[in-house]
Amino acid sequence: MSLLIDAIRKAEAEKNESVPSQEAPGEEPGLELEAKPEAPVGIEEEDRAAAERMFAAKTLSTSHYRLWILGAIAALLFASGTGYWWYRTETQTAPQISAPAPLPAEPERASEVAAVEAPAPVEAPKPKPKPEPESTNRVEVRKKASKAIVNPLSISGYQAMNSRNLDVARKQYARLLSRDPQNREALLGLAAVAMQRGRIALAERYYRRMLEIDPEDPDAVAGLANLGNPADDESRMKSLIHNSPDSGALYFSLGNGYASESHWSDAEQAYFSALKAASDNPDYAFNLAVSLDHLGQKNLALRYYRKAVELSGRGFPGFDAETAKNRISELEQ
Incomplete structure (x- = not known):
């Protein structure tokens, strides 16, 4: 600031030194302008001080203006840099925005959600217990039941056939047939007795009666075939x-x-x-x-x-x- 003031003072001094009049080239001799009366020294100093204050004010306002401009430029650069940084950050992370990774949940909350949303695990079906005694028992029961179902008359008739007692065998089988008209043992037994006695027609009748009950009974089919042409x-x-x-x-x-x-x-x-x-x-x-x-x-x-x-x-x-x-x-x- 002092340099500026010195420069102003120097300029004013040079101005004062150039005030003495010089003859204008075209003026007549003897004609001189009347010099202006010099201003009092006190007034000159007051004017100089006012000028210095005005210059200082202008300089101060100019510096403030420049500072404001610089601040605006700095703010603009900062905003531009911030915007550029934000743009780069967003463009680099853009793919993750479309499919963001799930935020890790807190352990306790995760367990709560799992407890609410996750279905209860389905237990594998326990293997059914082997029908160990059951299946075996069923077979044994059936065997025993089949033996119990076989009528004693059928057993006695079979024993009489093995003993070659045709009369007893026929009576036992006949009694069984009267109680159960569709009894297989009775029909086949009577057919066998008739064949041994040579009564082929009677044997054929018993065999055919059996085939009416079961068309594919192997013994009846075989016996009937043996009576004719096999x-x-x-x-x-x-x-x-x-x-x-x-x-x-x-x-x-x-x-x-x-x-x-x-x-x-x-x-x-x-x-x-x-x-x-x-x-x-x-x-x-x-x-x-x-x-x-x-x-x-x-x-x-x-x-x-x-x-x-x-x-x-x-x-x-x-x-x-x-x-x-x-x-x-x-x-x-």
């Missing part, structure tokens, strides 16, 4: 065997059909299956021995002839035991 029922035998593969009677009837046509190889297989299903039947063993004898298998034939004779002491075998014994003697030579 070869005519070959296709039916095979169909029934497919449904009842453990029926010895069906295999026996099928073997008889093959034997009637001298198809000994097929007959041997059918008789073997029949004996496998009922190993205590003497007729199955005897017919198997005959088929093997026809096939020239003497050793095997001898084996089953002996088995047939051994089993012939029970019931009513369809062969003559003495004939079987004679054939055994011939094969042993």
Whole structure:
């Protein structure tokens, strides 16, 4: 500030030094302007001080103005920088805004939410206890029940047949049939008694009556086939065997059909299956021995002839035991 004041004072001094008049180039000599009276020294100093104050005021106002401008510029730069920083921050984090990661919840609150929203865990179904005694007991109960259901008349009739007492067997089966007209043991038992007595028509009637109750009863089908021409029922035998593969009677009837046509190889297989299903039947063993004898298998034939004779002491075998014994003697030579 002092430098400015010195410069003003110097300028005023130079101005005062240039006040003495000089002759104007075109003026006439002798003509001089009247000099202005000098202002008193006190007034000059007051004017100088007023000028200095005015200059200082102007300088101060100018500096304030500049400071205001600089402050505005600084504020504008700060706002621009802040805006740019915000824009960069937002553009860099823009992908996260569309799918923000969930804020970590407080442990206690998370447990509360889970307790409310999460469904209770479903327990795996406990394995059902094995029907250990139950299944076994059921089978045993059924076995016992089946034995209890079998009428004593049926048991006595079967025992009478094995004892070759046809009269007792027929009476027991007849009594059972009168109490239960659809009893399987009674119908098949009476048919067997009729066949042993040579009453073929009566046996056929019992078999057909059984087939009315159960059209696929293997024993009734086999017995009826043995009364006629077994070869005519070959296709039916095979169909029934497919449904009842453990029926010895069906295999026996099928073997008889093959034997009637001298198809000994097929007959041997059918008789073997029949004996496998009922190993205590003497007729199955005897017919198997005959088929093997026809096939020239003497050793095997001898084996089953002996088995047939051994089993012939029970019931009513369809062969003559003495004939079987004679054939055994011939094969042993």
